[in-house]
Amino acid sequence: MAAAPAPFHVGALLLFLLGALASGVTGTSPDIKAYVTSGSGKLVLACNMTGQYLPTQGHEWMREGKVLQKDADTSAFTSYTIEGKMEEHSGVYECVYKTNPVIKAHLNISVAPKVTAYKKSEHGNEGDTGVLVCKSSSFPPVTSWIWYKHGQEPIINGSGRYIIKSSGNKTELRILKLNIEEDSGDYHCNATNAYGQGSATVNLRVRSRFAALWPFLGIVVEVLVLVTAIFIYEKRRNRDEVLDDGDGGSAPLKSNATNHKDKNVRQRNAN
Template sequence: MAVLWTCGALLLCLYGASASTAPEIVTFPLEASNISSTVLSCNMTNPPNEIKGRYWVKNGKEIKDTKDQKSDPFMKLELKNLNPENGGIYTCVYLITPEANKSIEVKMPPHVKAYKHSEHGNEQDKGVLTCVSHGYPLPTSWMWFKNGAETPINGTAGKYEIKSTPEKTILYIDNLDMEDDMGDYECVGENDIGLNRDKIHLRVRSRLAALWPFLGIVAEVIILVTVIFIYEKRRKPDEIVDDDDSGSAPLKSNAATNHKDKNVRQRNSN
């Protein structure tokens, strides 16, 4: 019985010693929201063994040039000129056995960006406008506005349809019209920290617009053929018959006849 108690006490002591030496990481600040700059810091207390290095991670990806082989339990990361794109979950990682880490949330208004700032469509077709978001946290709601209107577009019925996820929002416009649908559209993403927006300009073309290049080529071919025909016509001389010269023929010279008769007489005399 005493032996069992001694073993139990020993295991309790070992467990208690192990628990008392478990590493603890103290972070500062605990959370940062909508700031322009800050310094994130971590400090490990009671490391179970030697620290062989440290580095920082943002949203699961190692931050370049932050890894070192120092054994110092205190580490920091300076963030300057923060904008919505810099929001995320920053994690300090200690290379010990087992590996230890702790995270700090940096929250910013959503980073909203139009997929394309200029879109075009043909009359009677469906228009598609897209905005995406990055940063942390992602938008919890999306809205669309047209030409600076204060009332958002109703995307649940009628001409417009809106489909949104935290990462993306898409505005569908049925039966495009040149007069009614051409203009500027704004997508607005909002989270608990704030909101941001971006603009898309939509151009609507006539359905005949696609024929204009073909008609232009046809016109160029016609003009080119006409110019070549006129040039060839003017290059050939006119064939005009002269009545005064129609019955004329060159006169033979009498000198040649006299010379021939003279040669004949000379041969006869010989």
């Protein structure tokens, strides 16, 4: 059993190695010393097996059942480097020695909750139920959630039209029978665990109960305008066709009269 190292600080983020546990092997008692170092925005997890131990054929680093890194190195020392925001990489890590049987140690990287809103902006119709959701993927899990509206006291579950459902790293606020004047605004979800607090903001916009009809009414108006335009066009076209037919009937009569006159003139000249 390895001793737990002391807490350390990375920027404004507090990280703490809770402990490292090594599984024993019958006949031999390997001792895995697990520790964490930080610097230059990086976090280095390391394991070193001391004492008598079986030959190893390599190492693996795992988190939540997923292999992050593996090698075929036979040394007693292995390390894994984490880059980026530490709160996004919190959790339980394992350094695994490929011996027979396998030997491993656990390292817990713990941070204050990093809270995110499922949607930063939610919309709801007046009279419907509004649903606001926040979550945190940080380790350890959130121990308590608190919802409150901007500038007001914390919301009590079951009070008024509010229902709060929280489970581990997720919380949900339901607002029954939304009211435009009372319920629109910013809502804050606050999470707490043993290492601190975190929060996120969700903006709720409540629309009139008739808001859903406006798109339909817009379509109806567009159809009416289109039908009217087609009707006017067809009416004008029909009128133009009637006028064209009238002109076509008189023109041949005039032409026949002219031809008959010309014929009579030619006959007189011949006589």
